[in-house]
Amino acid sequence: MTEPQLSGWGRVPVPGQELRSEDLARLTSDAVLTRGLGRSYGDSSLPPASRPVVVATPLADRILSFDDATGVLRAEAGYSLESLYHDFLARGWFTPVTPGTQFVTLGGMVAADVHGKNHHVDGTIGRHVRSLRLRVASGAIVECSRTQEPDLFRATIGGMGLTGHILEVELQLVRVPSPWIWGEMMRVANIDEYLDALKASAAHWPFTMGWIDCLSTGPAMGRGVLQRGRWATPAEAPREFPRALIRVPVPVVCPSWVMGHTVGKIFNEGYYRWNRTTPARVVHPAKFFYPLDALVHWNRLYGRRGFTQYQCVLPEAAGRAAVKQLLELLTRQGAASFLCVIKDCGEQGEGLLSFPLTGTSIALDLPVRDNTQSVVDRLNEFVISQGGRIYLAKDSFTRAEHFRAMEPRLDEWLAIRRKWDPTGKLRSAQSVRLFGDPA
Amino acid sequence: MNVVVLGATKGIGRALARRFAERGDRVFLLGRDPAELDRSAHDIEIRANSKAPIGFAHCDLADPDTFGPALAASASALSQVDTVVVTAGDFATQPALEADLARTRHLLTVNFTNTVLFCEEVRAQLFGRGGTLCVFSSVAGDRGRKPVILYGAAKAGLAHYLEGLDHKYRAQGLRVVCVKPGFVKTSMTTGLKPPPFAGEADGVAADVVRAIDRGQPVVYSPRIWQAVMLVIRSLPRFVMRRIEF
Numbered sequence: 001m002t003e004p005q006l007s008g009w010g011r012v013p014v015p016g017q018e019l020r021s022e023d024l025a026r027l028t029s030d031a032v033l034t035r036g037l038g039r040s041y042g043d044s045s046l047p048p049a050s051r052p053v054v055v056a057t058p059l060a061d062r063i064l065s066f067d068d069a070t071g072v073l074r075a076e077a078g079y080s081l082e083s084l085y086h087d088f089l090a091r092g093w094f095t096p097v098t099p100g101t102q103f104v105t106l107g108g109m110v111a112a113d114v115h116g117k118n119h120h121v122d123g124t125i126g127r128h129v130r131s132l133r134l135r136v137a138s139g140a141i142v143e144c145s146r147t148q149e150p151d152l153f154r155a156t157i158g159g160m161g162l163t164g165h166i167l168e169v170e171l172q173l174v175r176v177p178s179p180w181i182w183g184e185m186m187r188v189a190n191i192d193e194y195l196d197a198l199k200a201s202a203a204h205w206p207f208t209m210g211w212i213d214c215l216s217t218g219p220a221m222g223r224g225v226l227q228r229g230r231w232a233t234p235a236e237a238p239r240e241f242p243r244a245l246i247r248v249p250v251p252v253v254c255p256s257w258v259m260g261h262t263v264g265k266i267f268n269e270g271y272y273r274w275n276r277t278t279p280a281r282v283v284h285p286a287k288f289f290y291p292l293d294a295l296v297h298w299n300r301l302y303g304r305r306g307f308t309q310y311q312c313v314l315p316e317a318a319g320r321a322a323v324k325q326l327l328e329l330l331t332r333q334g335a336a337s338f339l340c341v342i343k344d345c346g347e348q349g350e351g352l353l354s355f356p357l358t359g360t361s362i363a364l365d366l367p368v369r370d371n372t373q374s375v376v377d378r379l380n381e382f383v384i385s386q387g388g389r390i391y392l393a394k395d396s397f398t399r400a401e402h403f404r405a406m407e408p409r410l411d412e413w414l415a416i417r418r419k420w421d422p423t424g425k426l427r428s429a430q431s432v433r434l435f436g437d438p439a
Numbered sequence: 440m441n442v443v444v445l446g447a448t449k450g451i452g453r454a455l456a457r458r459f460a461e462r463g464d465r466v467f468l469l470g471r472d473p474a475e476l477d478r479s480a481h482d483i484e485i486r487a488n489s490k491a492p493i494g495f496a497h498c499d500l501a502d503p504d505t506f507g508p509a510l511a512a513s514a515s516a517l518s519q520v521d522t523v524v525v526t527a528g529d530f531a532t533q534p535a536l537e538a539d540l541a542r543t544r545h546l547l548t549v550n551f552t553n554t555v556l557f558c559e560e561v562r563a564q565l566f567g568r569g570g571t572l573c574v575f576s577s578v579a580g581d582r583g584r585k586p587v588i589l590y591g592a593a594k595a596g597l598a599h600y601l602e603g604l605d606h607k608y609r610a611q612g613l614r615v616v617c618v619k620p621g622f623v624k625t626s627m628t629t630g631l632k633p634p635p636f637a638g639e640a641d642g643v644a645a646d647v648v649r650a651i652d653r654g655q656p657v658v659y660s661p662r663i664w665q666a667v668m669l670v671i672r673s674l675p676r677f678v679m680r681r682i683e684f
Contacts, residue, residue, distance in 0.1 A: 017630065020624065020626055021626040059640075062482035063481075063482045064481065
């Protein structure tokens with residue numbers, strides 16, 4: 001029998017296997033790593049080679065308490081955003097922060113300290129987490145919050161599951177005036193216009209983000225489509241609850257030309273033309289927050305070798321020149337990217353390895369090719385020179401020395417981690433690569 | 440509809456109890472561990488936004504003495520029981536069972552003898568005037584197969600029993616639903632390599648709720664397994680001896 005393999009969303013596998021159970025407390029007693037729905041792109045949810053088993057939380061998905069007056073929700077770590085949407089949106093509550101997919105768990109969201117279209121206003125998910133229950137390396141079960149074991153709490157938000165197995169999460173939900181979004185699209189002709197529009201929108205809209213065409217060059221470089229929105233008022237919203245959307249699977253792993261340069265050119269041209277500037281109108285919340293969830297297994301489009309997502313944030317001080325330079329650098333590397341998402345970020349959160357900082361976040365899907373390592377190296381060198389950093393939840397190529405150069409908070413995080421896990425028991429393929437943990 | 444679920448804290452039983460409660464059915468949970476039952480009852484109350492607390496009682500398929508009190512508690516909590524679902528059961532791989540006779544005895548007793556005894560008590564105690572009895576057999580019971588000889592034999596016996604009940608008592612208002620799940624990614628199957636067409640608990644629960652509403656005597660889920668098993672049942676022995684399925 002062939003050795004079982006496990007991969008992140010980027011479909012680059014390592015030897016490994018998931019163990020699933022409702023009983024996380026039992027499963028985590030001897031495990032080195034826990035994962036949620038496996039939506040991190042790179043190797044953060046993959047096991048080290050010597051311990052090829054990862055606990056998976058999706059069956060541990062019970063709601064433990066919910067206060068309808070305050071919106072405080074406590075649930076087991078495997079409770080997913082898909083369930084939260086289903087259970088709470090119709091009652092007028094929603095997660096304060098959502099990433100671009102519903103197929104994530106509360107535990108995974110905390111571990112990656114995810115951000116969303118409202119980062120410039122509401123920060124990362126960590127800001128809204130009240131308390132966590134962890135199984136730490138010693139085997140003890142510890143409750144941590146801003147007042148109880150605050151160091152462990154800060155190290156766990158964005159700590160990629162390396163400070164303890166997250167068992168339960170207590171989250172502050174937000175009241176929404178309706179389940180619908182009031183939003184609009186703006187087509188913009190180039191990167192300068194795009195960044196202007198992003199900045200101008202941030203003052204008035206809680207949700208902003210957009211797609212740009214990385215394959216266009218010259219004066220049209222960075223042309224794109226900006227989306228902005230807010231929750232619709234009861235007066236604007238239709239009376240009925242948004243109907244469940246039809247999801248279509250990508251049935252097979254596609255050949256690599258499907259996400260190659262030529263198809264990319266055609267797709268981007270079409271997408272750009274299709275999305276005209278529209279006045280504000282009612283938008284389906286799942287279409288607004290989770291457009292790619294409609295295409296189940298869309299990661300299969302990238303072919304047998306899989307893909308990586310390169311996501312970095314460039315600080316405000318680096319200016320828009322840096323954003324342009326990064327795109328030019330990408331073009332020079334000949335690295336075609338279908339999906340390029342640019343979003344402005346607000347202040348850095350309290351999580352010690354939390355990704356966002358005030359500036360501009362750029363996310364690029366890169367199909368894995370022979371030169372991917374050198375493309376990522378070049379991009380990282382540039383990001384370091386600008387004082388930016390990368391997002392661990394997406395990464396599988398960054399070198400340890402590059403990460404260290406990006407992350408002034410790393411030593412503080414490592415010290416807290418060492419205090420709770422002196423022997424370095426909890427680890428992942430990513431922590432082996434970046435922090436020198438034993439393989 | 441008032442539904443009792445044995446095995447409600449985990450896997451497909453958990454998903455079923457949630458689905459029933461969310462559409463407004465009253466549910467009563469049976470299981471082995473009171474602390475787990477309490478946690479699951481609370482989860483369902485919040486998901487279903489239910490004003491009334493969800494009741495539960497201890498019931499262990501390994502201990503037939505628990506059946507009577509559990510069913511009495513169900514009947515008094517729900518006043519009338521329309522449907523009883525049994526998802527609970529034991530599982531071990533064929534190599535594990537072959538290596539341990541005591542383990543084999545336990546699995547055969549729980550999955551066949553005691554499950555049948557539980558159903559007999561349900562019929563006698565609760566379903567004097569009819570009702571729906573939904574019990575989980577398995578695709579493993581459709582044919583003697585190398586990887587599931589012992590587990591499959593118990594599930595085959597159970598399916599036979601359910602078919603007999605259907606033939607004899609349907610006219611008297613007893614509806615029997617025999618569920619044959621294919622490979623479902625639950626804690627029961629964790630660590631096994633999922634074959635193609637592996638399902639998730641919630642998808643199976645959706646199929647089962649539909650089958651209960653329709654009174655369908657046999658339901659495969661995910662549904663593709665009906666076709667898969669049709670092929671497997673028709674394979675000649677000399678082929679079955681060669682393949683590892």
